Amino acid sequence: MKPIQITTLAIGFAIQSVSSQDVTQQKINQLDNAAYSTNGKIETTGEGVQVNTSNSLRAGPRGYNLLQDTSGRKKLIHFDRERVPERVVHALGSGAYGQFESYGDWSNITSACWLQEEAVSEAFTRFSVVVASTGGSEVNRDTHGFATKIYSKCGNQDLVGNHLPSFFINDGIDFPDLIHAVKQEADKGFPTDGTAHRTAYDFFNLHPEGSFQLMTVLSDLGIPRDERHISGNGVHTYRFINEAGNSTFFKWYWIPTLGLRSLVYDEATTLAGKQGNWERIDLYNNIEAGNYPEWELAVQMFPDDGTFMYKGYDLLIPTQVIPFDVAPLVKLGKLTLNRNFQNFFAEPEAISFAPSNVVDGVSWVPDPLLQWRLMSYDDTASHRHGSPNSYLLPINKAIAPVNNNYRDGYMQPLIFQGNQTSTPNDIGGVSSADANETLPYTSPGETAGQGPIGRYAPFYDTFYQTRMFWYGLGKYAQQHTVDAYRFELANVGDNAVVQRYIDETLNNIDNCLARRVAYGIGATMPPVGSGPMANNTQGPNAFASSFYTLDTNQTKSNVGLQVAVVANDTLLSSSDVEAMMPLLSAQKVNLTIVAPKIGTLASGVNATASFLISSSVLYDAVFIGSSGNASSAASLTTEMASFIQQAYSHGKAVGALGSSGQAFLAGMGISNQPGVFAGDAGAVTTEVLDALSGPVRFPQRFPTDDLAAICG
Numbered sequence: 001m002k003p004i005q006i007t008t009l010a011i012g013f014a015i016q017s018v019s020s021q022d023v024t025q026q027k028i029n030q031l032d033n034a035a036y037s038t039n040g041k042i043e044t045t046g047e048g049v050q051v052n053t054s055n056s057l058r059a060g061p062r063g064y065n066l067l068q069d070t071s072g073r074k075k076l077i078h079f080d081r082e083r084v085p086e087r088v089v090h091a092l093g094s095g096a097y098g099q100f101e102s103y104g105d106w107s108n109i110t111s112a113c114w115l116q117e118e119a120v121s122e123a124f125t126r127f128s129v130v131v132a133s134t135g136g137s138e139v140n141r142d143t144h145g146f147a148t149k150i151y152s153k154c155g156n157q158d159l160v161g162n163h164l165p166s167f168f169i170n171d172g173i174d175f176p177d178l179i180h181a182v183k184q185e186a187d188k189g190f191p192t193d194g195t196a197h198r199t200a201y202d203f204f205n206l207h208p209e210g211s212f213q214l215m216t217v218l219s220d221l222g223i224p225r226d227e228r229h230i231s232g233n234g235v236h237t238y239r240f241i242n243e244a245g246n247s248t249f250f251k252w253y254w255i256p257t258l259g260l261r262s263l264v265y266d267e268a269t270t271l272a273g274k275q276g277n278w279e280r281i282d283l284y285n286n287i288e289a290g291n292y293p294e295w296e297l298a299v300q301m302f303p304d305d306g307t308f309m310y311k312g313y314d315l316l317i318p319t320q321v322i323p324f325d326v327a328p329l330v331k332l333g334k335l336t337l338n339r340n341f342q343n344f345f346a347e348p349e350a351i352s353f354a355p356s357n358v359v360d361g362v363s364w365v366p367d368p369l370l371q372w373r374l375m376s377y378d379d380t381a382s383h384r385h386g387s388p389n390s391y392l393l394p395i396n397k398a399i400a401p402v403n404n405n406y407r408d409g410y411m412q413p414l415i416f417q418g419n420q421t422s423t424p425n426d427i428g429g430v431s432s433a434d435a436n437e438t439l440p441y442t443s444p445g446e447t448a449g450q451g452p453i454g455r456y457a458p459f460y461d462t463f464y465q466t467r468m469f470w471y472g473l474g475k476y477a478q479q480h481t482v483d484a485y486r487f488e489l490a491n492v493g494d495n496a497v498v499q500r501y502i503d504e505t506l507n508n509i510d511n512c513l514a515r516r517v518a519y520g521i522g523a524t525m526p527p528v529g530s531g532p533m534a535n536n537t538q539g540p541n542a543f544a545s546s547f548y549t550l551d552t553n554q555t556k557s558n559v560g561l562q563v564a565v566v567a568n569d570t571l572l573s574s575s576d577v578e579a580m581m582p583l584l585s586a587q588k589v590n591l592t593i594v595a596p597k598i599g600t601l602a603s604g605v606n607a608t609a610s611f612l613i614s615s616s617v618l619y620d621a622v623f624i625g626s627s628g629n630a631s632s633a634a635s636l637t638t639e640m641a642s643f644i645q646q647a648y649s650h651g652k653a654v655g656a657l658g659s660s661g662q663a664f665l666a667g668m669g670i671s672n673q674p675g676v677f678a679g680d681a682g683a684v685t686t687e688v689l690d691a692l693s694g695p696v697r698f699p700q701r702f703p704t705d706d707l708a709a710i711c712g
């Protein structure tokens, strides 16, 4: 096998932009062929006959409708069939177009055309949440999907991952059981917007291999601020194959250049009620505003020595991760999302992804989770669209030429020419590629058998990686995770299920974790020291790399964040806003003035949101305006005070403009606290912006457990 080249090559701007325009234009042309506007045209039936279907055809103004109102019937018949089945998982989601650019020539590891020198490909990414049904909230705690279709010149390459690095199960045959357990309970029909409890924890008790994935969901990583601030994780090991037929294993990641950001749980639940579509709104609006989110495609690579092992880690187990200090990331390219779709149904809803969609140079491994995925997505696409012809829908259509003998079927839109529809053929028709030249979907030299045929039980992990993740969380992040376990388990409503989870899963991760969770929900605490650390066999190690935690020391970009100033007719001067605006604009942070009613305030400043339609959960930081003469909190209305108080209780930066702003905060008992800034408008704005690009939250405000009392 050739050595792996890990240098990255910069691509000249001129070349990059020209090629990226070309590939974008190719896809736009394809989409344009299907684009149609009825704007300003006269209504017709599907047969082109002009009609007016605003009123039904009736036997007199107070009489029965007539059966011969065929145009009305056609209207209703079409309407009754407007829905396609929602995705059985990841139903709730949206997405955007963009481009993927290769950072260099990766031909030494893969022949995939989208990873060659100067390769730029059009792409579409759909973000989603696993459990909620269409119409649910996107901001509840859940694993988020991150699926990308790269329309490369050698065919569609799909990268179908999640925002967390591992998975709940190791064998795809268990996937229907997992999803049945986490979706609404079969007898009750709820919950529809988040994970079920009794059925889910019964499943988790019997599938302890998922404890690491579950803990990452229950950490603050499980409630990301939005989709621009999440990573993407391929979870499985995949295989690169180069032109010479050499194979290299890899795991892929999308690393957001904006950094990772999360909500706090109370904020997420409030936001779910205020604006459950927050995730798609944030993405859509930022793309419209020109704030194009970017992710770098990074891979960990492992030599193929036939063992599917790397430094003691099993490459076939998707419930485990390979830490980044064990296998470092190599950046291969960049994805930029920069164009919104035009029609929700035809684009993000109709797109079908599949891990089976790979190009020559990318292939799979015998991971039993991945192997089932290779079948399930294609099947789902045919079912959802009612036809195997869904690959012809404009959003799914490859840019590469498509020629095969797929014929007929429901809604076949093409009029194929010629009579020969089989291969091989001597009388015309499509001819097959040379099997010696083309190697997609195979890996040279690989043998299928890894032992006797049998139904092998899923691999039961130790709790080692869950424990490493737990020890890597800071004090407040641990508290949030404990609170999340308490919340989930308190809703289970079955003491036996709860106690088993505490004793057999949590106590095997860490005794203090198990005791804290049990303490908060009135369950029996396992005896002090009874967990795995009693014998101190593995030590309290944490992951050395910070990627899996919301590292508060990372510097983050503030692009596209939202801040609010609380104001009314006597609060806020226009000069304060003038001082703030250039500072906020320089970092592309949006300012909203929130007042008792929408409109121009006495200061001349325009309030675009009222307390009725707004909420502090829609903003990353809040300011309180100053008038210079109002000097006590008493002059704040309840709604103003609770707006500030709620932001404060969610750990957000609070800025008081001028001395009277500070007096308000003092009256509320929150001045001179970490993350509360007071002073003139310019200085305070700078301090708040610095806070937003650094630690973001001020968790000292959150209550924490008395560890000595609970854990001994």
Ligand code: HDD
Pocket: 087, 088, 089, 090, 093, 126, 127, 128, 144, 145, 146, 147, 160, 161, 162, 167, 171, 172, 173, 175, 176, 233, 234, 235, 236, 318, 351, 352, 353, 369, 370, 372, 373, 376, 377, 378, 380, 381
């Ligand atoms: Fe899956 C959708 C990600 C395991 C079966 N999955 C789906 C989507 C994402 C993932 C992001 C939404 C795609 C879109 O936006 O349309 N799934 C994953 C990841 C997994 C995973 C990262 C584990 C590493 N999935 C998995 C298994 C199976 C499926 C083991 C079945 C055996 N997944 C499906 C599906 C879905 C789907 C039923 C529903 C809608 C669709 O495919 O198109 O086929």
